[in-house]
Amino acid sequence: MLIYEGLYEGQKLKSLIKPAVTKVQLVKYAGASGDFNPLHTDVAFAKEIGMQGVIAHGMLVMGFLGEYVMKLAGDTAMPSNFRMRFGAVTIPGDQITCSAFVNNVYEEKGQRFVRLDLIAEKEPEQVVGSGQVVLQFQ
Amino acid sequence: MDLENLNGLTGSEFIFEVEKRHIRQFAEAIGDLNPLYVDEEYAAKTSYGGIIAPPTFPIAIGQDSGESLDLGLDQRRMLHGEQEFIYNRPIRPWDILYCQMKVSDVYEREGRKGPMQFLVLDTEMKDESGELVVISRTNIIYRPLRGSHSPV
Structure with missing residues (x-):
């Protein structure tokens, strides 16, 4: 679980x-x-529409990032904003890795926040989704 | 087609009732076994005080209700480019959400293959007291159909 004091850019x-x-x-x-x-x-x-086969819902991949974020946050922090841009398609058999980097640790109006950059990849450098989440600490 | 005309277009309000079973089904499909979504006893002891829905759950709202805004656009040209959720509080089982879709922005950007059109669609969800719960913001790329170029 994330601890505010332990986070750095x-x-x-x-x-x-x-x-x-x-x-x-x-x-x-x-x-x-x-x-x-x-x-x-x-x-x-x-x-029929020219694909090799079925592709995953982009929102499923965002769901994976959501799972990841909530694992990191536990119940010490709550998402206030979560966004994602869709990249390469995901197909059955793909194994998705979710990663995060601390973008910013800040205080605003007496509340503590962390902004994380998020990446979902099926292979290194093969990004299926990238985004950001802002977590507000309790 | 001039998308600009769609800016500000607002759908009629619809009601979505959040079910515990739906939250579980959604979490299971993702393979997300976080007890916050399914284990009442566990969730009650956390700072959330009870079960909540996963952060991407709002995407399931308004999908199958047939309440979505009819934009009169070609589905084949619509590509889900980006998704954003702006949370005021988590969604919980038994929430009754009052939802409304709106085209909040229309713009054009220069792409590699010429101008690309974008459409921003907001679904605002409020609870019974009128308090905002979440805004689901979908950015749609409205692309030219491949092979549809008319000969010059």
Whole structure:
């Protein structure tokens, strides 16, 4: 769990390596999120529109980063802003690694915050998502 | 098509009821077994005081309700470029959320292959007391269709 006093700019935090994405997971995510675009679940459809096969929901990858952030934050800090830009596509079999670097540690109106730069990669340098989260400490 | 006309377009308000089972289903799909989302006894002892939803849960709101804003745009040209959540407080089971979608910005940027159009779609979610819970902000890239260039 993050401790405000122990954080410094440029610090790299311990990564999270997710198990490889599976097709079943994409079906589950479609059901849970309500995003039933067949591009994520129907191989025949995906091939029809020129893909090799199904691709993961971009929001699933953001979900991985969300999991990572909440693991780091525990119940000592709460996200106030969380954003992500989508990069390369994720396909079944891809193993996503989530990493974070401390961008800024600051106080505002008597509250303590940390801003983390986030990266989700399927291979080193193959970014599937990059973003930022602002955590407010209790 | 001139996207500028869509700026400010607002959908009708819809209601979303947050279910404990839905939160669990969402967390399980991600493979996120954080007890804050599923273990009432554990969550009650934390500073949250009870179960909360994962931070990306708001994306599930308004997806299947058919309440989304009809922009009259070509789905095939819409690409989810960025996503942002602005939180005021966590979502909890039994929350009744009053939601409204709005086109909050439309702009153009010069891309490598010419001008690209962008659309920012906000879904504002408030609780029964009218207090803001979260804003889900989706940045959509409206790209030209491949092969659709007319001969000069």
